[in-house]
Amino acid sequence: MIDFVQTTIDGVMVGASYGLLALGFTLIFGVMRRLNLSYGPSIMVGAYLGTLLYVQHGASPVAVAAMTVAGAALAGIYVERLCFAPMAVGAGVASMVSSFAIWMQLEQAAVLVLPRHTYPFPPLATGAPLMLGPFQLRIDHLIMLISALGMSLCVQLMLYRSRFGLALRAIIGNPVAAHLVGIDVRSAILTAFAVASAIGGFAGYLVLAADQQVTPMFGMWATFKGLVAMMIGGLGSTPGAILGGIVLGVVEAHGQWYFGPQVRELVAYLLLFGFLVFRPGGILGEPPTRSVIDRRSM
Amino acid sequence: MDDYVIGVLSNIGVISFIALSAYLLLLTGEISFGQQAFFAIGAYAAGIATALWGWPLAAGLAWGAATGAAAAILVGVPTLRLHGLYFAIATLAFAEMVRLLFELFSYQVVVDGEFIGPNGADGFRGIRYIFENDIGPLRFLLVIYGLLAATLAAFMLIERSRLGIIFRMIGEDEVLAETNGIAVARHKVLAAGLAGAVAGIGGGLYAHLTTYVEPRIFDVMLGVHSLAYGLIGGLGTAFGPLLGVLIDIGLLESIRMFAGYRMIIFGGLVALLLIVRPRGLLDEIAVHRIRKAWPRILAAGERQTLHLRRPQ
Numbered sequence: 001m002i003d004f005v006q007t008t009i010d011g012v013m014v015g016a017s018y019g020l021l022a023l024g025f026t027l028i029f030g031v032m033r034r035l036n037l038s039y040g041p042s043i044m045v046g047a048y049l050g051t052l053l054y055v056q057h058g059a060s061p062v063a064v065a066a067m068t069v070a071g072a073a074l075a076g077i078y079v080e081r082l083c084f085a086p087m088a089v090g091a092g093v094a095s096m097v098s099s100f101a102i103w104m105q106l107e108q109a110a111v112l113v114l115p116r117h118t119y120p121f122p123p124l125a126t127g128a129p130l131m132l133g134p135f136q137l138r139i140d141h142l143i144m145l146i147s148a149l150g151m152s153l154c155v156q157l158m159l160y161r162s163r164f165g166l167a168l169r170a171i172i173g174n175p176v177a178a179h180l181v182g183i184d185v186r187s188a189i190l191t192a193f194a195v196a197s198a199i200g201g202f203a204g205y206l207v208l209a210a211d212q213q214v215t216p217m218f219g220m221w222a223t224f225k226g227l228v229a230m231m232i233g234g235l236g237s238t239p240g241a242i243l244g245g246i247v248l249g250v251v252e253a254h255g256q257w258y259f260g261p262q263v264r265e266l267v268a269y270l271l272l273f274g275f276l277v278f279r280p281g282g283i284l285g286e287p288p289t290r291s292v293i294d295r296r297s298m
Numbered sequence: 299m300d301d302y303v304i305g306v307l308s309n310i311g312v313i314s315f316i317a318l319s320a321y322l323l324l325l326t327g328e329i330s331f332g333q334q335a336f337f338a339i340g341a342y343a344a345g346i347a348t349a350l351w352g353w354p355l356a357a358g359l360a361w362g363a364a365t366g367a368a369a370a371i372l373v374g375v376p377t378l379r380l381h382g383l384y385f386a387i388a389t390l391a392f393a394e395m396v397r398l399l400f401e402l403f404s405y406q407v408v409v410d411g412e413f414i415g416p417n418g419a420d421g422f423r424g425i426r427y428i429f430e431n432d433i434g435p436l437r438f439l440l441v442i443y444g445l446l447a448a449t450l451a452a453f454m455l456i457e458r459s460r461l462g463i464i465f466r467m468i469g470e471d472e473v474l475a476e477t478n479g480i481a482v483a484r485h486k487v488l489a490a491g492l493a494g495a496v497a498g499i500g501g502g503l504y505a506h507l508t509t510y511v512e513p514r515i516f517d518v519m520l521g522v523h524s525l526a527y528g529l530i531g532g533l534g535t536a537f538g539p540l541l542g543v544l545i546d547i548g549l550l551e552s553i554r555m556f557a558g559y560r561m562i563i564f565g566g567l568v569a570l571l572l573i574v575r576p577r578g579l580l581d582e583i584a585v586h587r588i589r590k591a592w593p594r595i596l597a598a599g600e601r602q603t604l605h606l607r608r609p610q
Contacts (some may be wrong), residue, residue, distance in 0.1 A: 097526045269394045
């Protein structure tokens with residue numbers, strides 16, 4: 001029983017980071033209706049710049065975090081300008097493949113700058129874990145969970161309480177109509193892209209600070225964990241993204257506890273497949289209709 | 299030809315099968331991140347057939363194609379009612395499940411005093427059919443390109459037939475196709491099955507070419523690459539994905555001058571190309587112009603009643 005609860009707690013904590021990754025993803029997908037495969041690699045670029053600062057100049061964790069977030073946002077802007085902004089309305093698949101090509105490019109650029117397989121990443125909190133009765137709670141994991149919930153609230157407030165959020169929601173509803181009422185659609189999309197990549201960068205920083213190392217594989221990991229959590233939570237839903245991440249984290253933790261690390265990933269994909277076949281809208285998203293996810297726009 | 303050139307050409311030929319497989323689904327408007335699953339299933343099935351059961355190569359490859367098609371139909375039935383991103387992610391989830399299951403799959407038989415067969419994450423060694431039967435690299439190259447030519451001919455026939463027009467019609471507008479009396483679901487499952495068979499043949503050839511397969515080769519990178527080949531080379535003709543493979547593997551992977559910078563150049567070029575031509579180099583318009591400029595093919599081209607236009 002104690003093991004079960006401890007595994008669940010660990011799952012929730014790791015899941016919070018999946019949720020943060022999904023939050024940035026769902027913001028991009030919600031606004032663009034297009035898949036940005038370079039989302040994770042943009043975060044990796046930020047993380048590599050952060051670790052470069054750490055390894056070469058011994059920068060403080062705060063500076064590394066700022067660098068990671070800023071680098072991810074810059075890489076996100078680069079991706080948006082090259083793969084999304086110039087594409088015509090019907091060319092969603094081209095955008096996706098283009099973002100994949102840029103993924104390869106960013107990954108190779110990162111390897112050229114820092115050629116070793118792993119680099120150290122500064123830890124966020126090194127103190128002993130908190131004890132709640134018989135249960136352990138790592139401090140950096142707790143920060144992860146609180147940040148995930150706080151960030152999800154911020155995104156929700158931004159979407160529903162600010163003028164910028166209103167503009168974004170108008171674009172989500174109908175980009176042409178949004179343009180006609182005077183919203184600068186292109187610059188709003190660019191800003192949303194940068195914000196989403198920055199959220200991803202923040203998530204990436206928290207994950208890497210807990211792992212204390214970064215590899216070039218992180219980009220792929222972040223893209224797919226964010227994607228899976230987003231789909232389970234429900235496309236376009238901010239609370240859903242966090243919830244989906246936590247569900248994914250808990251299921252993975254239990255899969256690993258009962259069946260070992262090879263099955264961990266297997267149960268995660270089984271969960272995703274099951275959701276897509278039986279409840280494609282995810283936990284909180286709306287079920288897809290042909291008009292919502294028009295294949296032309298994807 | 300020296301061995302290096304033969305190796306590169308063999309690689310191009312084998313990867314062309316999975317690129318064609320992803321292309322066939324793109325024609326019906328579906329994006330699949332999961333064709334590597336059927337490539338993997340074909341590779342394991344064909345390898346088991348020749349190395350463990352002592353089947354001849356042709357039977358092994360046919361078995362690989364059949365299992366690939368069967369798996370594709372089985373997974374196509376529940377997933378093909380999904381659209382766009384939902385379908386793409388479902389195929390991704392399926393393919394990753396297949397890969398992870400192969401990491402757990404062990405089936406070993408004693409052949410000539412040693413254990414061979416799939417052994418979980420350690421992979422499947424000893425698919426030595428082409429060595430045991432004295433098929434040299436050049437002859438196997440001919441086998442690969444013979445089958446590729448046959449597959450291409452089949453694609454050409456399909457694209458010129460009513461079936462090909464139905465596929466493109468579904469890809470253009472599924473609802474419109476349905477209101478025109480086309481059984482959309484059945485045709486989509488058929489396309490998925492054909493695509494699975496093509497990937498299965500490619501997988502079988504791959505297993506015999508390398509004599510060794512392991513689950514991690516069949517990861518999502520292979521799937522996204524095969525999807526990208528069609529989009530780079532062009533969606534107007536089955537030669538498009540082949541051109542994509544040729545550009546990537548033939549030009550960039552093989553010219554060592556680019557080592558270390560290959561993806562920086564290639565990634566940037568692909569991104570720029572897709573801005574100018576979102577449906578690839580050989581898109582529908584390019585294919586149409588080539589047909590017009592080439593009178594011998596004109597007669598066949600005129601039979602195409604397809605609506606040719608760039609998507610707006």
